[in-house]
Amino acid sequence: MRNVVTKLPTVEDVAKVAGVSRQTVSNVLNSPGIVRETTRKRVEQAIDELKYRPSAAARQLRTRRSSAIGVHLDPYSGGISGVLLDRFVHALTERASERGMRVCVYSARTPEEEMERLGALIDGGEIDAAVVTGTFYGDPRTGWLTQKNLPFVSFGRPWGGDDVFASAHSWVDVDGAVGTAAATTWALANAGPRVGWFGWPSDQGTGDDRRRGWQEAMSAAGASGPVFEVADDVVAARQLMTAALAEDGLRDRLDALVCVSDSLAVAAHLAAADAGRQDLTVIGFDNTPVAEALGLPSVEQSPELVAAGALDLLMGETGTVVAPLDSATPAEHVLVAPRLVVREPALHR
Template sequence: MAKPPTVEDVARIAGVSRQTVSNVLNSPHIVRDETRERVQQAIADLAYRPHAAARRLRTRRSSTIGIHLDPYSGGISGVILDRFVHALTERASERGMRVLIYSARTADEEIARLGDLVDGAEIDAVVITGTFFGDPRTGWLLERDVPFVSFGRPWGGDDVYRPAHTWVDVDGAAGTRTATRHMLATQGARIGFFGWPPDNGTGDDRERGWREAMTDAGASGPRFEAVDGLANAREVMSAAFAEPDVLSELDALVCVSDSHAVGAHLAAADAGRRHLPVIGFDNTPVAEALGISSMEQSPELVAAAVLNLLMGTTGQAVAPRDRDAPPEHVLVEPRLILR
């Protein structure tokens, strides 16, 4: 059985010292680009993988990223976060990092859990999910000087402009703008929007894309709203479609989520218009099974962007937080999946 390649093998192939190989693995920013690329090519050619346990002892780092797992709440769209966590775990492993999943029911409980993990040196960085206005987790992490990236914007908090608070999010407005323009081009001018109640950051952003596309086209359409959940969506749209002329004067519907889209689709079928064009948001298996078009969020691209912000594009360890660095924010544009 062949022996696995060592640091010395990499150094010999790349024509550098053992220390240079170590620098590329642990502090790539201090190595010249040409040298770093040569070492990385040797690592790839030899399929070399650093010994994680030895590196943790040497660097006093856990090589672990912590991420909160939201409590299971059912519904259609929860699969998006599952896909994100899976992609983050897979891509982190390719870069010599592990992912530790922890649970908490409230923000305060999560802060307490993070305190235990940070104090115990069990994690090097954190990925925050489920962001909201006034989120106390970000301030705690900033105060403790813990590197972190949030999946989701702060939605109005001042910290969105602070260099230390980096985030990655899906561009909801771009998604619904694309969906609305498609409906305007193919179905007619009366495109409705089915959203969440106001003052929901994500929902307001997605509604903005619909409004902008309709204004640009000089068109108008009705707005409907319901709290999240398929049953709620179906009930609201069934009541709306029971009103005179609402369904007959609607050319198509852009929805804030797949739950809303499925609810609207079922309500339209109940009202005798099974083929009302509907576009959802999330591209879930349920939407696919029912043949409903939807916006694909690409959580795999979000995971890649999160790791790049934490580790750099080629780094093999979490980069130290630079208080003087400019803000780093990434918006991933969703894709329209037509069915």
């Protein structure tokens, strides 16, 4: 087979074969409704015959739409939490391609570098919208994007705003408090009344939100339990928990631990096993492969739902193009309720 690099067919070529004009071919592709049935069939056949595919670049140049969404890949932190974002990116890619959109990923080590990268993508017309992840207290990116007038959604609430629901931009997030509340309620029912909290130091964000869920569920049940705080590091967390179980004689006065992350849950589980309390109910958050492997129950964030929500906000529930920013329509929000994945504790007795 000769490997001839023939010129790719264009609308013009298709038009010639189908005996119509350029524009009619274009219409068959973009607004089939306005083309007569018989003509459409003829054009479609010509398209198949020539194996025609529209040139993305030409279309993009003319329409000023790229049909691409930019997504930041957070720096690989070497920990457990990265898995969640990867699932999110994955789901976003699948949903996006179902709606005729592509996903363009980029990386940056700092918010400043990220804005530089994003700026090039935006001004170069390479993306129609962006999804920013991991928003934090005082995040400069959201304001910058708003000012740039680019449609975007953040995965993560705008923490620290005066009124979260009056936020100027759209966001999707997981309702952490609902997740930890579910975990706490389940623990109270299945393990006993003495349910502790194992979390991060106060951060005005995700961590506090999750802790609130535990707190409220405990109050509602008229119960109370100890609180431990440590950074998201397995080794440090394990040491802390080992010490705590030993020192306070806490070993036998604890029925369960609700944890802010799977990292801490793993640490707590290992520390408990060291102390001869393999039976201690430890519940994680994120449902990462680690929790699965160890058989620990964990709160599942459903990044797939988050991704779908992000696209709905950008494109409307059924739309096929990114809706332009319109200061009239207010920003919207999606809060996904997570779900507790219960695992068989018998597995690791």
